[in-house]
Amino acid sequence: MYKIAVIPGDGTGPEVIQEGLKVLKVTSEKFKFQYESKLFNFDGTRYLKTGKALEDNDIEELKKYQAIYLGAIGHPDVKPGILETGILLKLRFSLDQYINLRPIKLYNEAFCPLKDKKPADIDFVVVRENSEGLYKGMGEFKNKGTKDEVALQISYNTRKGVERCIRYAFEVARKRNAKKKLTLCGKTNVLTYAWDLWERTFHEVAKEYPDITTDYAHVDATTMWFVKNPEWFDVIVTDNMFGDIITDLGAMVQGGMGIAAGGNINPQGVSMFEPIGGSAPKYTGKNVINPLAAICALGMLLDNLGEAKAAAAVEGAVIKIVKTKLKSLAAGKMGYGTKEVGDLVVDNL
Ligand code: IPM
Ligand code: MN
Numbered sequence: 001m002y003k004i005a006v007i008p009g010d011g012t013g014p015e016v017i018q019e020g021l022k023v024l025k026v027t028s029e030k031f032k033f034q035y036e037s038k039l040f041n042f043d044g045t046r047y048l049k050t051g052k053a054l055e056d057n058d059i060e061e062l063k064k065y066q067a068i069y070l071g072a073i074g075h076p077d078v079k080p081g082i083l084e085t086g087i088l089l090k091l092r093f094s095l096d097q098y099i100n101l102r103p104i105k106l107y108n109e110a111f112c113p114l115k116d117k118k119p120a121d122i123d124f125v126v127v128r129e130n131s132e133g134l135y136k137g138m139g140e141f142k143n144k145g146t147k148d149e150v151a152l153q154i155s156y157n158t159r160k161g162v163e164r165c166i167r168y169a170f171e172v173a174r175k176r177n178a179k180k181k182l183t184l185c186g187k188t189n190v191l192t193y194a195w196d197l198w199e200r201t202f203h204e205v206a207k208e209y210p211d212i213t214t215d216y217a218h219v220d221a222t223t224m225w226f227v228k229n230p231e232w233f234d235v236i237v238t239d240n241m242f243g244d245i246i247t248d249l250g251a252m253v254q255g256g257m258g259i260a261a262g263g264n265i266n267p268q269g270v271s272m273f274e275p276i277g278g279s280a281p282k283y284t285g286k287n288v289i290n291p292l293a294a295i296c297a298l299g300m301l302l303d304n305l306g307e308a309k310a311a312a313a314v315e316g317a318v319i320k321i322v323k324t325k326l327k328s329l330a331a332g333k334m335g336y337g338t339k340e341v342g343d344l345v346v347d348n349l
Pocket of ligand 1: 088244
């Protein structure tokens, strides 16, 4: 019996999660596993009512679950930064979800903004460090409010944090068994402390993986290759900030936020799966948002629980409808409503 915590969140989060839960139910019947899910209102609406973001006892409660299924965090009436740090980043940090795994896979070339790129050309995974770097929130103001003001924002990188992330990425490259290539994406030419540590660690860990080819690309060049030669990539490992930036570009080359999913993973603890697109307030409640990113996130959740066949079936059903049914992956342009897209996935399972 799997225990799954569900945080629908704000905006279109609840709508897409509802479709994901529909798919979960059917998948459990077909693949004969049992689960129990519980909804949690850790979101902007609760914050506006109670002033509470995520409390320590909320985290303790979530630790009783095997996985978390998250819709989206972000409310138009809450000042930017509060919910992001108080809920989303707090979840990632408190549960030590030190990997942010973001597959970039094109399912239908008609939805790719790049000319002449086929599904075989766009199929890679970004392993984003998810617990350190610039996201650590270290820094300070000096002489705040004066003309001599200085703002420091520190990128915090530990040997242990970098090493566990790099090792995880090598394991992903081995398990994928595709090009068996791992690219370190950094900025060794300018950020000479952080990326010196990353590079040294990368080469040391690489010795344990003689079956994996290694490569290096500066982050600026990486964005160029994503557009020009995405077929060069298999697995990419990078820090928290660069990973945030390059995976938005990755989402676009795979067809947009409507299909992009990610996992916040603690390999020894509770992991959390989410569509990466945000709460999209302007589409809320209109049955127009694409639920496929949330459904793909559910597939990743199932894979993480060890239900590999169920996960593959979910992905297969998504591929089928992306190839044969949808007119577009964008909100309002799919040719179907949110619920109908969820139904199509269920029908194809
Ligand atoms: C993401 C988001 C978050 C991040 C924000 C909402 C804090 O952009 O999941 O990529 O920066 O990690
Ligand atoms: Mn982001």
